[in-house]
Amino acid sequence: MTGTLISLISILIGIIAANGLGFLIKKYSFGVIGNTIAGVFGSILFIKIFGRLGFNPWSIMNNGDFDGFLLLLNLVVSGIGGALGLILAKMMYHKFNKP
Amino acid sequence: MEDMIFYDRLQFAFTITFHYIFPQLTMGLSLLIVYFKWKYLRNKIEKYNDAAKFFMKIFAINFTMGVVTGIPMEFQFGTNWAKFSELTGGIIGQTLAMEGLFSFFLESSFLALFIFGEKLMGQKLHLLTGFLVFLGSWASGWFILATNAWMQHPVGYEILDNGKFVLENFSALFGNPWLLPAFLHNQLASVVTSSFVVASIGAFYILRNKQIEYGKLFLKTGVIFGLISSILVAFPTGDWNAKNVAKYQPAAFAAMEGIFETENAGAEIVLIGQPNMVEKKLDNKIAVPNVLSFLTYQKWDKQIIGMDKFEKEELPDNIPALYYSYHIMVGLGTIFMAIMALAAFLLWRKKLYKSKALLWAIMFLVPFPYIANLTGWYTAELGRQPYLVYGLLRTTEGVSPTVSSGNTLFTLLGFVALYMLLGLLFLVLVGKTINQGPKHQTH
Numbered sequence: 001m002t003g004t005l006i007s008l009i010s011i012l013i014g015i016i017a018a019n020g021l022g023f024l025i026k027k028y029s030f031g032v033i034g035n036t037i038a039g040v041f042g043s044i045l046f047i048k049i050f051g052r053l054g055f056n057p058w059s060i061m062n063n064g065d066f067d068g069f070l071l072l073l074n075l076v077v078s079g080i081g082g083a084l085g086l087i088l089a090k091m092m093y094h095k096f097n098k099p
Numbered sequence: 100m101e102d103m104i105f106y107d108r109l110q111f112a113f114t115i116t117f118h119y120i121f122p123q124l125t126m127g128l129s130l131l132i133v134y135f136k137w138k139y140l141r142n143k144i145e146k147y148n149d150a151a152k153f154f155m156k157i158f159a160i161n162f163t164m165g166v167v168t169g170i171p172m173e174f175q176f177g178t179n180w181a182k183f184s185e186l187t188g189g190i191i192g193q194t195l196a197m198e199g200l201f202s203f204f205l206e207s208s209f210l211a212l213f214i215f216g217e218k219l220m221g222q223k224l225h226l227l228t229g230f231l232v233f234l235g236s237w238a239s240g241w242f243i244l245a246t247n248a249w250m251q252h253p254v255g256y257e258i259l260d261n262g263k264f265v266l267e268n269f270s271a272l273f274g275n276p277w278l279l280p281a282f283l284h285n286q287l288a289s290v291v292t293s294s295f296v297v298a299s300i301g302a303f304y305i306l307r308n309k310q311i312e313y314g315k316l317f318l319k320t321g322v323i324f325g326l327i328s329s330i331l332v333a334f335p336t337g338d339w340n341a342k343n344v345a346k347y348q349p350a351a352f353a354a355m356e357g358i359f360e361t362e363n364a365g366a367e368i369v370l371i372g373q374p375n376m377v378e379k380k381l382d383n384k385i386a387v388p389n390v391l392s393f394l395t396y397q398k399w400d401k402q403i404i405g406m407d408k409f410e411k412e413e414l415p416d417n418i419p420a421l422y423y424s425y426h427i428m429v430g431l432g433t434i435f436m437a438i439m440a441l442a443a444f445l446l447w448r449k450k451l452y453k454s455k456a457l458l459w460a461i462m463f464l465v466p467f468p469y470i471a472n473l474t475g476w477y478t479a480e481l482g483r484q485p486y487l488v489y490g491l492l493r494t495t496e497g498v499s500p501t502v503s504s505g506n507t508l509f510t511l512l513g514f515v516a517l518y519m520l521l522g523l524l525f526l527v528l529v530g531k532t533i534n535q536g537p538k539h540q541t542h
Contacts, residue, residue: 002506032531037160
Protein backbone atom coordinates (compact mmCIF):
# COMPACT_ATOMS: atom_id res chain seq x y z
CA MET A 1 0.00 0.00 0.00
CA THR A 2 3.01 2.34 0.17
CA GLY A 3 2.69 2.74 -3.62
CA THR A 4 -0.86 4.02 -3.13
CA LEU A 5 0.33 6.48 -0.52
CA ILE A 6 2.95 7.78 -2.96
CA SER A 7 0.24 8.04 -5.65
CA LEU A 8 -1.79 10.28 -3.35
CA ILE A 9 1.26 12.42 -2.58
CA SER A 10 1.87 12.71 -6.35
CA ILE A 11 -1.68 13.99 -6.80
CA LEU A 12 -1.14 16.59 -4.08
CA ILE A 13 2.01 17.74 -5.89
CA GLY A 14 -0.07 17.98 -9.09
CA ILE A 15 -2.61 20.17 -7.27
CA ILE A 16 0.15 22.44 -5.93
CA ALA A 17 1.81 22.71 -9.36
CA ALA A 18 -1.45 23.58 -11.14
CA ASN A 19 -2.32 26.21 -8.55
CA GLY A 20 1.26 27.53 -8.69
CA LEU A 21 1.09 27.90 -12.45
CA GLY A 22 -2.33 29.53 -12.23
CA PHE A 23 -0.98 31.95 -9.64
CA LEU A 24 2.12 32.84 -11.68
CA ILE A 25 0.50 33.01 -15.14
CA LYS A 26 -2.99 34.36 -14.72
CA LYS A 27 -4.12 33.61 -18.27
CA TYR A 28 -4.02 29.89 -17.45
CA SER A 29 -5.90 30.17 -14.19
CA PHE A 30 -9.43 28.85 -13.59
CA GLY A 31 -9.38 29.97 -9.97
CA VAL A 32 -8.41 27.69 -7.06
CA ILE A 33 -11.27 25.23 -7.66
CA GLY A 34 -10.67 24.77 -11.39
CA ASN A 35 -6.89 24.67 -10.96
CA THR A 36 -7.20 21.98 -8.29
CA ILE A 37 -9.44 19.77 -10.45
CA ALA A 38 -7.17 20.19 -13.48
CA GLY A 39 -4.12 19.43 -11.29
CA VAL A 40 -5.62 16.17 -10.03
CA PHE A 41 -6.46 14.81 -13.47
CA GLY A 42 -3.25 16.13 -15.06
CA SER A 43 -1.03 14.43 -12.50
CA ILE A 44 -2.96 11.13 -12.71
CA LEU A 45 -2.79 11.21 -16.52
CA PHE A 46 0.94 11.91 -16.58
CA ILE A 47 1.88 9.35 -13.96
CA LYS A 48 -0.26 6.74 -15.71
CA ILE A 49 1.39 7.46 -19.08
CA PHE A 50 4.98 8.13 -18.14
CA GLY A 51 5.11 5.95 -15.03
CA ARG A 52 5.41 3.02 -17.40
CA LEU A 53 8.98 4.15 -18.02
CA GLY A 54 9.91 2.77 -14.62
CA PHE A 55 9.21 5.40 -11.98
CA ASN A 56 5.60 4.63 -11.21
CA PRO A 57 4.73 4.64 -7.50
CA TRP A 58 4.96 0.85 -7.29
CA SER A 59 8.61 0.64 -8.35
CA ILE A 60 9.73 3.26 -5.80
CA MET A 61 9.38 0.85 -2.86
CA ASN A 62 9.98 -2.53 -4.39
CA ASN A 63 10.72 -5.54 -2.19
CA GLY A 64 11.32 -3.31 0.82
CA ASP A 65 13.92 -1.12 -0.96
CA PHE A 66 13.39 2.61 -1.22
CA ASP A 67 14.60 4.48 -4.30
CA GLY A 68 14.76 8.20 -3.53
CA PHE A 69 15.71 9.20 -7.06
CA LEU A 70 12.65 7.49 -8.52
CA LEU A 71 10.48 9.20 -5.92
CA LEU A 72 11.89 12.58 -6.90
CA LEU A 73 11.34 11.80 -10.58
CA ASN A 74 7.80 10.71 -9.81
CA LEU A 75 7.05 13.94 -7.97
CA VAL A 76 8.56 16.08 -10.74
CA VAL A 77 6.47 14.30 -13.38
CA SER A 78 3.36 14.71 -11.20
CA GLY A 79 4.07 18.42 -10.90
CA ILE A 80 4.59 18.78 -14.65
CA GLY A 81 1.43 16.71 -15.20
CA GLY A 82 -0.59 19.00 -12.93
CA ALA A 83 0.68 22.12 -14.71
CA LEU A 84 0.16 20.65 -18.18
CA GLY A 85 -3.29 19.43 -17.14
CA LEU A 86 -4.19 23.03 -16.39
CA ILE A 87 -2.81 24.26 -19.73
CA LEU A 88 -4.71 21.52 -21.59
CA ALA A 89 -7.94 22.34 -19.76
CA LYS A 90 -7.53 26.03 -20.63
CA MET A 91 -6.91 25.19 -24.29
CA MET A 92 -10.01 23.00 -24.28
CA TYR A 93 -12.01 25.78 -22.65
CA HIS A 94 -10.95 28.30 -25.31
CA LYS A 95 -11.69 25.81 -28.07
CA PHE A 96 -15.22 25.28 -26.76
CA ASN A 97 -15.89 28.94 -26.11
CA LYS A 98 -14.65 30.62 -29.27
CA PRO A 99 -16.46 33.91 -29.83
CA MET B 100 -2.96 -13.38 11.98
CA GLU B 101 -5.78 -11.77 14.01
CA ASP B 102 -3.77 -8.54 14.12
CA MET B 103 -3.40 -8.59 10.35
CA ILE B 104 -7.11 -9.03 9.77
CA PHE B 105 -7.94 -6.32 12.28
CA TYR B 106 -5.67 -3.74 10.63
CA ASP B 107 -6.70 -4.74 7.09
CA ARG B 108 -10.35 -4.35 8.01
CA LEU B 109 -9.67 -1.08 9.84
CA GLN B 110 -7.82 0.34 6.83
CA PHE B 111 -10.56 -0.72 4.43
CA ALA B 112 -13.24 0.70 6.74
CA PHE B 113 -11.39 4.00 7.03
CA THR B 114 -10.64 4.45 3.34
CA ILE B 115 -14.11 3.39 2.17
CA THR B 116 -15.83 5.59 4.75
CA PHE B 117 -13.87 8.63 3.60
CA HIS B 118 -14.38 7.72 -0.06
CA TYR B 119 -18.14 7.27 0.24
CA ILE B 120 -18.60 10.84 1.46
CA PHE B 121 -18.15 11.97 -2.15
CA PRO B 122 -20.06 9.58 -4.46
CA GLN B 123 -23.12 9.61 -2.22
CA LEU B 124 -23.45 13.31 -3.01
CA THR B 125 -22.57 13.15 -6.72
CA MET B 126 -25.09 10.38 -7.48
CA GLY B 127 -27.99 12.28 -5.96
CA LEU B 128 -26.83 15.71 -7.06
CA SER B 129 -26.62 14.65 -10.72
CA LEU B 130 -30.38 14.02 -10.63
CA LEU B 131 -31.07 17.47 -9.22
CA ILE B 132 -28.76 19.08 -11.80
CA VAL B 133 -30.71 17.40 -14.62
CA TYR B 134 -33.92 18.67 -13.00
CA PHE B 135 -32.65 22.27 -12.84
CA LYS B 136 -31.44 22.15 -16.44
CA TRP B 137 -34.70 20.61 -17.65
CA LYS B 138 -36.69 23.31 -15.84
CA TYR B 139 -34.57 25.95 -17.54
CA LEU B 140 -35.29 24.51 -20.96
CA ARG B 141 -38.99 24.51 -20.18
CA ASN B 142 -39.45 27.99 -18.72
CA LYS B 143 -36.27 29.84 -19.84
CA ILE B 144 -35.83 31.38 -16.38
CA GLU B 145 -32.09 31.99 -16.03
CA LYS B 146 -31.85 31.11 -12.34
CA TYR B 147 -32.52 27.43 -13.10
CA ASN B 148 -29.59 27.35 -15.52
CA ASP B 149 -27.40 29.14 -12.95
CA ALA B 150 -28.46 26.57 -10.36
CA ALA B 151 -27.54 23.65 -12.67
CA LYS B 152 -24.10 25.16 -13.36
CA PHE B 153 -23.53 26.05 -9.71
CA PHE B 154 -24.27 22.54 -8.51
CA MET B 155 -22.20 21.02 -11.32
CA LYS B 156 -19.27 22.94 -9.83
CA ILE B 157 -19.92 21.34 -6.45
CA PHE B 158 -20.39 18.02 -8.26
CA ALA B 159 -16.99 18.45 -9.97
CA ILE B 160 -15.19 19.05 -6.65
CA ASN B 161 -16.85 15.99 -5.11
CA PHE B 162 -16.19 13.90 -8.20
CA THR B 163 -12.49 14.82 -8.14
CA MET B 164 -12.21 13.96 -4.45
CA GLY B 165 -14.04 10.70 -5.15
CA VAL B 166 -11.49 9.81 -7.84
CA VAL B 167 -8.53 10.58 -5.56
CA THR B 168 -9.91 8.64 -2.59
CA GLY B 169 -11.06 5.80 -4.87
CA ILE B 170 -7.47 5.00 -5.91
CA PRO B 171 -6.56 3.25 -2.62
CA MET B 172 -9.75 1.20 -2.80
CA GLU B 173 -8.83 -0.62 -5.99
CA PHE B 174 -5.29 -1.24 -4.79
CA GLN B 175 -6.42 -2.65 -1.46
CA PHE B 176 -8.07 -5.54 -3.26
CA GLY B 177 -4.69 -6.50 -4.65
CA THR B 178 -2.53 -5.75 -1.63
CA ASN B 179 -4.40 -6.35 1.65
CA TRP B 180 -7.03 -8.68 0.20
CA ALA B 181 -5.00 -10.52 -2.42
CA LYS B 182 -6.38 -13.95 -1.55
CA PHE B 183 -9.93 -12.67 -1.91
CA SER B 184 -9.07 -11.10 -5.28
CA GLU B 185 -7.35 -14.26 -6.45
CA LEU B 186 -10.32 -16.46 -5.56
CA THR B 187 -13.18 -14.18 -6.65
CA GLY B 188 -11.49 -12.08 -9.35
CA GLY B 189 -13.29 -14.06 -12.06
CA ILE B 190 -16.54 -12.54 -10.87
CA ILE B 191 -15.96 -9.24 -9.08
CA GLY B 192 -13.27 -8.31 -11.61
CA GLN B 193 -15.97 -8.12 -14.29
CA THR B 194 -18.32 -5.74 -12.50
CA LEU B 195 -15.49 -3.56 -11.19
CA ALA B 196 -13.96 -3.32 -14.67
CA MET B 197 -17.35 -2.39 -16.13
CA GLU B 198 -17.65 0.34 -13.52
CA GLY B 199 -14.33 1.83 -14.62
CA LEU B 200 -14.79 1.38 -18.34
CA PHE B 201 -18.43 2.30 -18.82
CA SER B 202 -19.54 4.48 -15.94
CA PHE B 203 -16.44 6.38 -14.89
CA PHE B 204 -15.46 7.38 -18.43
CA LEU B 205 -19.04 8.31 -19.31
CA GLU B 206 -19.30 10.43 -16.20
CA SER B 207 -15.92 12.16 -16.48
CA SER B 208 -16.08 12.85 -20.24
CA PHE B 209 -19.52 14.42 -20.12
CA LEU B 210 -18.73 16.29 -16.93
CA ALA B 211 -16.00 18.16 -18.81
CA LEU B 212 -18.41 18.79 -21.71
CA PHE B 213 -21.09 20.08 -19.34
CA ILE B 214 -18.68 22.49 -17.69
CA PHE B 215 -16.97 23.78 -20.84
CA GLY B 216 -19.35 23.17 -23.71
CA GLU B 217 -22.62 25.04 -23.05
CA LYS B 218 -21.88 27.77 -25.59
CA LEU B 219 -20.68 25.36 -28.27
CA MET B 220 -23.38 22.72 -27.90
CA GLY B 221 -26.48 24.77 -27.24
CA GLN B 222 -29.02 24.19 -24.48
CA LYS B 223 -30.56 20.88 -25.56
CA LEU B 224 -27.22 19.13 -25.94
CA HIS B 225 -26.12 20.72 -22.67
CA LEU B 226 -29.08 19.03 -20.99
CA LEU B 227 -28.13 15.77 -22.69
CA THR B 228 -24.57 15.97 -21.34
CA GLY B 229 -26.00 16.58 -17.85
CA PHE B 230 -28.22 13.55 -18.29
CA LEU B 231 -25.24 11.43 -19.37
CA VAL B 232 -23.31 12.52 -16.27
CA PHE B 233 -26.32 11.38 -14.23
CA LEU B 234 -26.46 8.10 -16.16
CA GLY B 235 -22.72 7.52 -15.63
CA SER B 236 -22.87 8.15 -11.91
CA TRP B 237 -25.92 5.91 -11.40
CA ALA B 238 -24.42 3.18 -13.60
CA SER B 239 -21.32 3.39 -11.42
CA GLY B 240 -23.53 2.73 -8.39
CA TRP B 241 -25.18 -0.18 -10.23
CA PHE B 242 -21.88 -1.96 -10.98
CA ILE B 243 -20.48 -1.41 -7.48
CA LEU B 244 -23.70 -2.70 -5.96
CA ALA B 245 -23.71 -5.68 -8.34
CA THR B 246 -20.29 -6.55 -6.90
CA ASN B 247 -21.52 -6.11 -3.34
CA ALA B 248 -24.79 -7.96 -4.02
CA TRP B 249 -22.79 -10.95 -5.22
CA MET B 250 -20.76 -10.88 -2.00
CA GLN B 251 -23.95 -10.64 0.07
CA HIS B 252 -25.89 -13.25 -1.87
CA PRO B 253 -23.66 -15.17 -4.33
CA VAL B 254 -25.42 -16.36 -7.49
CA GLY B 255 -24.46 -17.60 -10.97
CA TYR B 256 -21.05 -18.92 -9.93
CA GLU B 257 -19.12 -22.16 -10.05
CA ILE B 258 -16.24 -23.14 -7.76
CA LEU B 259 -13.29 -24.77 -9.50
CA ASP B 260 -11.12 -27.48 -7.96
CA ASN B 261 -8.49 -24.88 -7.00
CA GLY B 262 -11.12 -22.98 -4.98
CA LYS B 263 -11.49 -20.14 -7.48
CA PHE B 264 -14.93 -18.73 -8.27
CA VAL B 265 -15.87 -18.35 -11.92
CA LEU B 266 -18.95 -16.85 -13.48
CA GLU B 267 -21.29 -19.49 -14.78
CA ASN B 268 -24.32 -17.34 -15.53
CA PHE B 269 -23.75 -13.71 -16.48
CA SER B 270 -27.41 -12.67 -16.39
CA ALA B 271 -27.77 -14.14 -12.88
CA LEU B 272 -25.12 -11.68 -11.70
CA PHE B 273 -27.28 -8.71 -12.73
CA GLY B 274 -30.56 -10.46 -11.96
CA ASN B 275 -29.42 -11.15 -8.38
CA PRO B 276 -32.47 -10.69 -6.11
CA TRP B 277 -30.25 -8.74 -3.70
CA LEU B 278 -29.20 -6.18 -6.32
CA LEU B 279 -32.27 -4.16 -7.34
CA PRO B 280 -33.56 -3.34 -3.84
CA ALA B 281 -30.03 -2.54 -2.64
CA PHE B 282 -29.44 -0.29 -5.66
CA LEU B 283 -32.72 1.59 -5.33
CA HIS B 284 -32.27 1.99 -1.56
CA ASN B 285 -28.71 3.25 -1.99
CA GLN B 286 -29.51 5.65 -4.82
CA LEU B 287 -32.53 7.11 -3.04
CA ALA B 288 -30.42 7.53 0.08
CA SER B 289 -27.93 9.50 -1.99
CA VAL B 290 -30.81 11.67 -3.26
CA VAL B 291 -31.70 12.32 0.41
CA THR B 292 -28.12 13.49 1.06
CA SER B 293 -28.05 15.79 -1.95
CA SER B 294 -31.52 17.16 -1.19
CA PHE B 295 -30.33 18.10 2.29
CA VAL B 296 -27.18 19.67 0.82
CA VAL B 297 -29.21 21.71 -1.71
CA ALA B 298 -31.80 22.71 0.91
CA SER B 299 -29.14 23.64 3.45
CA ILE B 300 -27.29 25.88 0.98
CA GLY B 301 -30.66 27.52 0.28
CA ALA B 302 -31.30 27.94 4.03
CA PHE B 303 -27.81 29.41 4.42
CA TYR B 304 -28.43 32.04 1.72
CA ILE B 305 -31.80 33.00 3.17
CA LEU B 306 -30.45 33.25 6.72
CA ARG B 307 -27.50 35.32 5.50
CA ASN B 308 -29.85 37.51 3.46
CA LYS B 309 -27.71 37.07 0.33
CA GLN B 310 -28.65 35.52 -3.02
CA ILE B 311 -32.19 35.24 -1.65
CA GLU B 312 -33.72 34.30 -5.01
CA TYR B 313 -31.39 31.32 -5.32
CA GLY B 314 -31.80 30.52 -1.64
CA LYS B 315 -35.55 30.12 -2.07
CA LEU B 316 -35.13 28.01 -5.21
CA PHE B 317 -32.61 25.68 -3.54
CA LEU B 318 -34.64 25.35 -0.37
CA LYS B 319 -37.87 24.61 -2.21
CA THR B 320 -36.25 22.06 -4.54
CA GLY B 321 -34.28 20.43 -1.71
CA VAL B 322 -37.37 20.09 0.49
CA ILE B 323 -39.54 18.56 -2.27
CA PHE B 324 -36.86 16.10 -3.41
CA GLY B 325 -35.91 15.43 0.23
CA LEU B 326 -39.45 14.57 1.30
CA ILE B 327 -40.10 12.23 -1.64
CA SER B 328 -36.72 10.48 -1.39
CA SER B 329 -36.75 10.11 2.41
CA ILE B 330 -40.15 8.39 2.20
CA LEU B 331 -39.09 6.13 -0.69
CA VAL B 332 -35.82 5.23 1.02
CA ALA B 333 -37.84 3.77 3.92
CA PHE B 334 -40.71 2.30 1.95
CA PRO B 335 -40.67 0.37 -0.31
CA THR B 336 -36.89 0.11 -0.78
CA GLY B 337 -35.74 -0.11 2.88
CA ASP B 338 -38.51 -2.56 3.66
CA TRP B 339 -37.59 -4.65 0.60
CA ASN B 340 -33.94 -4.74 1.72
CA ALA B 341 -34.82 -5.78 5.26
CA LYS B 342 -36.96 -8.63 3.90
CA ASN B 343 -34.00 -9.76 1.81
CA VAL B 344 -31.76 -9.80 4.88
CA ALA B 345 -34.38 -11.81 6.79
CA LYS B 346 -34.61 -14.28 3.91
CA TYR B 347 -30.96 -14.69 2.90
CA GLN B 348 -29.01 -13.68 6.04
CA PRO B 349 -31.24 -14.60 9.02
CA ALA B 350 -28.33 -14.47 11.49
CA ALA B 351 -27.52 -10.89 10.44
CA PHE B 352 -31.21 -9.97 10.66
CA ALA B 353 -31.49 -11.27 14.23
CA ALA B 354 -28.31 -9.38 15.21
CA MET B 355 -29.27 -6.04 13.64
CA GLU B 356 -32.75 -6.17 15.19
CA GLY B 357 -31.30 -7.22 18.56
CA ILE B 358 -33.26 -10.50 18.82
CA PHE B 359 -31.24 -12.61 21.25
CA GLU B 360 -33.92 -15.22 21.86
CA THR B 361 -36.36 -16.73 19.39
CA GLU B 362 -39.91 -15.57 20.09
CA ASN B 363 -42.42 -18.11 18.90
CA ALA B 364 -45.53 -15.97 19.16
CA GLY B 365 -44.29 -13.01 17.12
CA ALA B 366 -41.21 -10.81 17.49
CA GLU B 367 -41.17 -7.31 18.95
CA ILE B 368 -39.51 -4.35 17.24
CA VAL B 369 -36.88 -2.69 19.38
CA LEU B 370 -36.89 1.11 19.30
CA ILE B 371 -34.20 1.70 21.91
CA GLY B 372 -31.96 -0.66 23.87
CA GLN B 373 -28.32 -1.56 24.45
CA PRO B 374 -26.99 -5.03 23.56
CA ASN B 375 -25.56 -6.77 26.62
CA MET B 376 -23.25 -9.37 25.15
CA VAL B 377 -22.46 -10.98 28.53
CA GLU B 378 -26.06 -11.74 29.50
CA LYS B 379 -27.22 -12.04 25.88
CA LYS B 380 -30.05 -9.52 26.18
CA LEU B 381 -30.95 -5.93 25.49
CA ASP B 382 -30.64 -3.53 28.43
CA ASN B 383 -33.12 -0.66 28.96
CA LYS B 384 -35.13 -1.57 25.94
CA ILE B 385 -38.27 0.03 24.62
CA ALA B 386 -40.02 -2.33 22.21
CA VAL B 387 -43.38 -2.70 20.47
CA PRO B 388 -44.69 -6.29 20.58
CA ASN B 389 -45.21 -8.33 17.38
CA VAL B 390 -44.49 -5.42 15.01
CA LEU B 391 -41.26 -6.90 13.61
CA SER B 392 -43.09 -10.10 12.62
CA PHE B 393 -45.77 -8.06 10.90
CA LEU B 394 -43.32 -5.80 9.05
CA THR B 395 -41.24 -8.78 7.91
CA TYR B 396 -43.89 -11.38 7.10
CA GLN B 397 -47.21 -9.45 7.36
CA LYS B 398 -48.24 -11.86 10.14
CA TRP B 399 -48.41 -10.64 13.75
CA ASP B 400 -47.53 -14.01 15.30
CA LYS B 401 -44.92 -15.28 12.83
CA GLN B 402 -41.77 -16.64 14.48
CA ILE B 403 -38.49 -14.84 13.81
CA ILE B 404 -35.36 -16.82 14.55
CA GLY B 405 -33.20 -15.24 17.24
CA MET B 406 -29.43 -15.39 17.69
CA ASP B 407 -29.81 -18.33 20.12
CA LYS B 408 -30.55 -20.66 17.19
CA PHE B 409 -27.27 -19.96 15.37
CA GLU B 410 -23.78 -21.30 15.99
CA LYS B 411 -21.40 -18.62 17.30
CA GLU B 412 -19.29 -19.00 14.14
CA GLU B 413 -22.28 -18.08 11.97
CA LEU B 414 -23.13 -14.86 13.81
CA PRO B 415 -21.65 -11.47 12.87
CA ASP B 416 -18.49 -10.87 14.88
CA ASN B 417 -19.43 -7.40 16.13
CA ILE B 418 -23.07 -7.52 17.10
CA PRO B 419 -23.23 -4.20 19.05
CA ALA B 420 -21.66 -2.29 16.10
CA LEU B 421 -24.14 -3.89 13.69
CA TYR B 422 -27.10 -3.24 15.98
CA TYR B 423 -26.19 0.41 16.57
CA SER B 424 -25.39 1.08 12.90
CA TYR B 425 -28.77 -0.23 11.84
CA HIS B 426 -30.67 1.65 14.54
CA ILE B 427 -28.82 4.92 13.86
CA MET B 428 -29.67 4.61 10.15
CA VAL B 429 -33.34 3.90 10.83
CA GLY B 430 -33.60 6.58 13.53
CA LEU B 431 -32.02 9.25 11.34
CA GLY B 432 -34.21 8.23 8.39
CA THR B 433 -37.29 8.77 10.54
CA ILE B 434 -36.04 12.21 11.63
CA PHE B 435 -35.41 13.17 7.97
CA MET B 436 -38.96 12.28 7.03
CA ALA B 437 -40.36 14.33 9.92
CA ILE B 438 -38.18 17.39 9.19
CA MET B 439 -38.88 17.33 5.47
CA ALA B 440 -42.62 16.78 6.01
CA LEU B 441 -42.71 19.79 8.34
CA ALA B 442 -40.69 21.88 5.87
CA ALA B 443 -42.97 20.84 2.99
CA PHE B 444 -46.04 21.76 5.06
CA LEU B 445 -44.60 25.21 5.83
CA LEU B 446 -43.65 25.61 2.17
CA TRP B 447 -47.22 24.89 1.19
CA ARG B 448 -48.45 27.40 3.81
CA LYS B 449 -45.88 29.92 2.44
CA LYS B 450 -44.17 30.21 5.84
CA LEU B 451 -40.98 28.23 5.27
CA TYR B 452 -38.72 31.10 4.23
CA LYS B 453 -39.53 32.96 7.46
CA SER B 454 -39.26 29.98 9.85
CA LYS B 455 -35.79 30.75 11.13
CA ALA B 456 -35.64 27.83 13.58
CA LEU B 457 -36.39 25.32 10.81
CA LEU B 458 -33.93 26.99 8.44
CA TRP B 459 -31.20 26.68 11.06
CA ALA B 460 -32.20 23.05 11.66
CA ILE B 461 -32.06 22.21 7.95
CA MET B 462 -28.67 23.90 7.64
CA PHE B 463 -27.12 22.04 10.56
CA LEU B 464 -28.69 18.69 9.66
CA VAL B 465 -26.37 18.36 6.64
CA PRO B 466 -23.88 15.91 8.21
CA PHE B 467 -26.64 13.53 9.29
CA PRO B 468 -27.69 12.11 5.89
CA TYR B 469 -24.00 11.33 5.39
CA ILE B 470 -23.97 9.52 8.74
CA ALA B 471 -27.18 7.64 7.83
CA ASN B 472 -25.71 6.54 4.49
CA LEU B 473 -22.49 5.38 6.11
CA THR B 474 -24.21 3.52 8.93
CA GLY B 475 -26.41 1.89 6.29
CA TRP B 476 -23.29 0.58 4.59
CA TYR B 477 -21.83 -0.49 7.94
CA THR B 478 -25.03 -2.46 8.54
CA ALA B 479 -24.63 -4.29 5.22
CA GLU B 480 -20.93 -4.98 5.70
CA LEU B 481 -20.99 -5.89 9.41
CA GLY B 482 -24.04 -8.05 8.79
CA ARG B 483 -22.20 -10.07 6.15
CA GLN B 484 -19.46 -11.00 8.64
CA PRO B 485 -17.80 -13.39 9.33
CA TYR B 486 -17.89 -13.86 5.55
CA LEU B 487 -16.49 -11.96 2.59
CA VAL B 488 -18.70 -13.98 0.25
CA TYR B 489 -21.72 -14.93 2.32
CA GLY B 490 -21.70 -18.58 3.34
CA LEU B 491 -18.75 -19.42 1.07
CA LEU B 492 -15.59 -17.49 1.86
CA ARG B 493 -14.70 -16.34 5.34
CA THR B 494 -13.02 -12.97 5.95
CA THR B 495 -10.05 -14.76 7.50
CA GLU B 496 -9.53 -16.66 4.22
CA GLY B 497 -9.41 -13.55 2.02
CA VAL B 498 -6.60 -11.63 3.64
CA SER B 499 -3.09 -11.38 2.13
CA PRO B 500 -0.71 -13.56 4.09
CA THR B 501 2.37 -11.53 3.14
CA VAL B 502 1.31 -8.00 4.18
CA SER B 503 2.29 -7.47 7.81
CA SER B 504 0.08 -5.67 10.31
CA GLY B 505 2.90 -3.14 10.85
CA ASN B 506 2.93 -2.29 7.16
CA THR B 507 -0.85 -1.85 7.11
CA LEU B 508 -0.75 0.32 10.24
CA PHE B 509 1.99 2.51 8.74
CA THR B 510 0.05 3.09 5.51
CA LEU B 511 -3.16 3.61 7.48
CA LEU B 512 -1.51 6.44 9.42
CA GLY B 513 -0.30 7.85 6.09
CA PHE B 514 -3.85 7.75 4.73
CA VAL B 515 -5.20 9.47 7.83
CA ALA B 516 -2.70 12.31 7.40
CA LEU B 517 -3.26 12.66 3.64
CA TYR B 518 -7.04 12.45 3.94
CA MET B 519 -7.00 15.18 6.58
CA LEU B 520 -5.23 17.40 4.06
CA LEU B 521 -7.65 16.40 1.30
CA GLY B 522 -10.62 16.90 3.60
CA LEU B 523 -9.42 20.38 4.47
CA LEU B 524 -8.89 21.21 0.80
CA PHE B 525 -12.38 19.90 0.01
CA LEU B 526 -13.99 22.05 2.70
CA VAL B 527 -12.11 25.14 1.52
CA LEU B 528 -13.11 24.58 -2.14
CA VAL B 529 -16.77 23.83 -1.41
CA GLY B 530 -16.94 26.69 1.10
CA LYS B 531 -15.48 29.07 -1.49
CA THR B 532 -18.00 27.93 -4.11
CA ILE B 533 -20.96 28.36 -1.76
CA ASN B 534 -19.67 31.72 -0.63
CA GLN B 535 -19.37 32.95 -4.21
CA GLY B 536 -22.86 31.67 -4.97
CA PRO B 537 -24.50 30.90 -8.30
CA LYS B 538 -24.32 34.49 -9.54
CA HIS B 539 -20.56 34.20 -10.11
CA GLN B 540 -20.36 31.64 -12.89
CA THR B 541 -16.74 31.87 -13.93
CA HIS B 542 -14.59 29.01 -15.19
